[in-house]
Amino acid sequence: MLAILRDLIRYNLEFRIGLFLVSIVVVMAALSVVSPYPAGDVYVVPPDLPPSTAHWLGTTSRGQDVFWQLTAAIRNTLFFGIMVAALSRVIALVVGLLAGYSGGWIDRVLMSINDTFIIIPLFPILILFYFVLRDSMSTPLLATIMACLGWAYDARLIRSVALSLKTREFTQTSIFSGMKTHEILAREHLPYVLPIVFSTTMNNMNWSIGIEVTLAVLGFTDINTPTIGGMIYWANQHTALVAGIWWWIAFPIGLVVMTFVGLFLLAVSMNEYIDPRSRLARMGGGR
């Protein structure tokens, strides 16, 4: 594990940049613990102050310090992404491994459902969910809904690996030694798909954070929990751009863009590491 990390840092510029960006974001999120103001409170500082030494990133029209507000917002946004990614990984793993290993009609049925979830436009469905749930739409509920909708693409990737594992000799050995299907999947096949699971986690987090930001900006989530999208929502409500309070919008956007680019670079560099051909090319062998 550590050796892989060392290799990635040494040979992969994308990984270094991604790690750097994500570290900044994580440090910001961790700072929310020492915030002098509770994140939900308004009018704790003078409103509409531009960035200064007292308030590094300025203050909002709701009397919040942008810096401390941002720490709480990015923490909640990251937690949301991790929650969705973790839940949808479980679904993707079960469906992908089962479909790839079983084959036959189980595979066909599962992949048919899978392709449906890839094709269907999820955003209108999420809006429909918000429309019927209204104020009962809490953050954990939204995370669960998104996890139930956002596993399909990764399940397909996992299935393609599982398909090739099925024909390997050790699978036959396990079957002959009397292991049950779920034991083979969990003990024998799971370790082989874990690298893909790691890299898809980053992309899935990007996807879910992106949708959460969008829903929040439109006011379709629990807007009283500070998130990055929630900050932009309130800034829009107070027409911050027209009023010239640019720091209220610019800093959340900057931080969330760092999150997206950082996570994406980590995913890309991990993918490249998984593929031995491109790994060798980078280390100076091959073409």
Place this chain on the structure above:
Amino acid sequence: MNAYLAYFAKRLVQFVVVVFIGVNLAFVITHASPIDPVEQSIAAVTSFGSTAPEAIAAMRSSLQELYGLKGTVAEQYVTFWSRVLRGDFGPSLSAFPTPVSSLIGRALPWTAGLLIVSTLITWVLGNLLGGLAGYYQRNRTLKLMGVVAMGVHPIPYYIVALMLLIIFGFLWPVLPITGGSAMNLQQGWNWPFVSSVARHSILPALSLILIGLGSWFLGMRSLVSNIVTEDYVVYAETAGLDSRRVLGSYVMRNALAPQVTGLAMSLGGIFNGAVITEKVFGYPGVGTLLVDAVYAGDYGLVLGVTTVSIIAVSVGVLVIDLLYPLIDPRVELR
């Protein structure tokens, strides 16, 4: 020929499955919710003053009929499907008495136009540049493009649209930032209207293109850089074929097939992006219609737009799937 028929039949079945699951999803979501849309609409009306109990009862019964919420769940399910199949979602409450279907019919051409044009530009440009970048790996400009693509691609649609809005709305106001065309023009095939539509669509299209470009570029580049090491490419190069011909007919042609499949698979995501982008730029398509319907609490319209979006995207995927054999004739062997 039989293999083609089998292929088309398989795609058609998948299309039916997608529409079936999608429409059922819409039914389950709206009917399993703890909140009754009928009571909500009544509450919205009665909050303005006192209403006679008989009037409320009459309203309840007609709203239930309007929303297809009369009878048992099984009856409602049948009503729902017959409405979907007839394309009749009742009148819109926020634009009463205009039918939901005509509101959607008015918005759909805008979205379809924006989506088709920007997706085609994105796909062709992204694949062309990505293919070049994978083939000419030492070219500085193409390398730089790869870096830019990696930086822009992961940003969600909303954020890019908002950034374009800030740049062209506040910092350098040269382009119209809201609406689908200038208000004072006769709609139709005349030059002032068409040019106004084109000008208004630049920013929404640009934000869709900027984001989409990266994924095709990066995907094509890695496909091509794997193909160039294949024996048949090395052979063609050694035989002294023109490098443009090697790239065009030997490398890109083979890399194109997975990218067409990729287009079919990402159509739903592109549609999501269009919905959001439309709202940011106030573009009069189904995205704006959907979000405004939620704000207005218009049950029939929200349900109608969601259902139509699911069907429209599935049709788009089906069309791409049916065109696929033109790109990759090996379908017979699959």
